[in-house]
Amino acid sequence: MEKTMKLHWSPRSPFVRKVMIVLHETGLLDQVELSRNVVAVQMPTPAEVLADNPLGKIPALVTEDGRRLIDSRVICEYLDLHAGTGLFPAEQRLRVAHLNWQALADGMCDVLLIWRTELSRETGPWQAVVDGWRVKVGAAMARLEAEAPEIGKAPFGIGHVALAAALGQMDFRWPDCSWRDHFPQLTALEARLAARASIAETAVEDDQGSDSGALTKGHLAF
């Protein structure tokens, strides 16, 4: 299959994983060239990423007609529309529910990423900010736990994609937080999602061989 699109990619990024799950769901994966990039907010951005995303973030997608799309939300919706898979449902109530779950999961993921960066700061993390993030992640998980039955009943869509990516990131970068001991409904939902082919086939992979949980050890508990 000819590769007509290019994705700035990493097997460790939760936002890239959303796109990869959608590529599996839409059957478009064969058409995409994956370009491995290592990006971090505290490191110089690779020139090829900056050229396609002025914000220096991944995922970024170059489409078959040369458009440069940024942000997992835009890219996932583009692919879904392209393939007509309905991961962003047309029915208004369901659509807004999925978008809201996506916003919650993505927002939690943003906090987890920047929190980990803050922990790597040589002069030490900003305590008040870190304390606020702990409260927000706890509240986000509590909301997801409360909504897990409704999320579980909804037809598979972008809310599930974002949720799987966020919880996968928590398992990968915050392995000692034991969230499953505190959120039983979410645990059951995550296990069901993890069995879906698109989610199983995009499991996080640490191709850099680092100790992914070392920085965050002891910093997140529920």
Ligand SMILES: N[C@@H](CCC(=O)N[C@@H](CS)C(=O)NCC(=O)O)C(=O)O
């Ligand atoms: N809202 C963006 C977030 C993307 C994002 O933060 N990606 C991280 C990697 S997981 C990144 O590129 N970080 C580098 C940076 O912020 O400079 C999305 O949904 O795509």
